[in-house]
Amino acid sequence: MSDQAARNLLTYAFGAEVLARIPIPSLRRQFEQAVLAQNCCTLRMTVAHTALKSRPGMVGLDIDSIRADFPILGLTVGGKPLVYLDNAASSQMPQPVIDRLVRYQTTQHANVHRGVHYLSEIASAEYESARGRLQRFVNAREEREVIFTSGTTDAINLVMHGYGRKFIGAGDEIILTLLEHHSNIVPWQMLAEEKGVKIRVVPINDAGELMLDQYEQLFNERTKLVGGCTSRTR
Numbered sequence: 001m002s003d004q005a006a007r008n009l010l011t012y013a014f015g016a017e018v019l020a021r022i023p024i025p026s027l028r029r030q031f032e033q034a035v036l037a038q039n040c041c042t043l044r045m046t047v048a049h050t051a052l053k054s055r056p057g058m059v060g061l062d063i064d065s066i067r068a069d070f071p072i073l074g075l076t077v078g079g080k081p082l083v084y085l086d087n088a089a090s091s092q093m094p095q096p097v098i099d100r101l102v103r104y105q106t107t108q109h110a111n112v113h114r115g116v117h118y119l120s121e122i123a124s125a126e127y128e129s130a131r132g133r134l135q136r137f138v139n140a141r142e143e144r145e146v147i148f149t150s151g152t153t154d155a156i157n158l159v160m161h162g163y164g165r166k167f168i169g170a171g172d173e174i175i176l177t178l179l180e181h182h183s184n185i186v187p188w189q190m191l192a193e194e195k196g197v198k199i200r201v202v203p204i205n206d207a208g209e210l211m212l213d214q215y216e217q218l219f220n221e222r223t224k225l226v227g228g229c230t231s232r233t234r
């Protein structure tokens with residue numbers, strides 16, 4: 001199988017799994033159309049979907065070998081193997097990433113795109129090559145769609161100042177969820193104050209799950225942006 005065919009297969013298999021988990025039919029249809037519109041593969045979504053359905057519960061992850069990639073998970077804390085869940089704040093690094101950083105810091109580190117000397121040219125080339133690899137990994141259309149930021153707060157502010165200020169205005173609505181981190185609240189509050197945009201919030205139930213039926217009610221023709229970074233749904 002070619003690299004491209006393998007990538008397409010993975011994209012569709014992943015898409016099928018996500019689709020199967022969306023409990024709102026209209027949203028599922030929209031998502032399905034968006035995925036199919038990519039039109040990057042002759043393999044039909046339904047084929048991947050059927051394959052996944054025939055192996056319920058099978059997600060194909062070898063947890064032990066994934067854990068083994070992260071040296072920090074070898075720590076024992078309080079007599080038990082470390083469990084780490086604060087990834088949104090600081091993700092742990094697998095060994096290949098640590099190795100690559102050491103190689104970069106010991107042989108390649110310099111200003112990216114701001115120097116004309118040997119190291120700067122190497123660092124710039126490696127930086128751009130990472131952008132290209134990421135583009136292929138997420139199946140983005142163009143390299144320039146991949147934008148590196150210092151983190152989530154920086155990235156969401158960039159979207160607010162760039163897209164938000166230009167395309168969202170008075171009378172428009174933004175939907176957030178009650179579970180958002182303030183990095184995904186404050187920028188939209190600033191936009192709301194500046195432009196007269198209304199923020200609507202998807203509530204949670206007693207189990208801490210998003211109430212997706214309420215989300216359907218909030219979504220309408222004035223909705224310009226849905227900002228939901230949480231994964232806990234019914």
Ligand SMILES: Cc1ncc(COP(=O)(O)O)c(C=O)c1O
Binds near residue numbers: 088090150181183
């Ligand atoms: C759940 C969650 N989301 C977002 C952020 C913001 O991330 P960043 O530090 O990359 O701006 C954090 C940071 O602690 C977080 O815990």
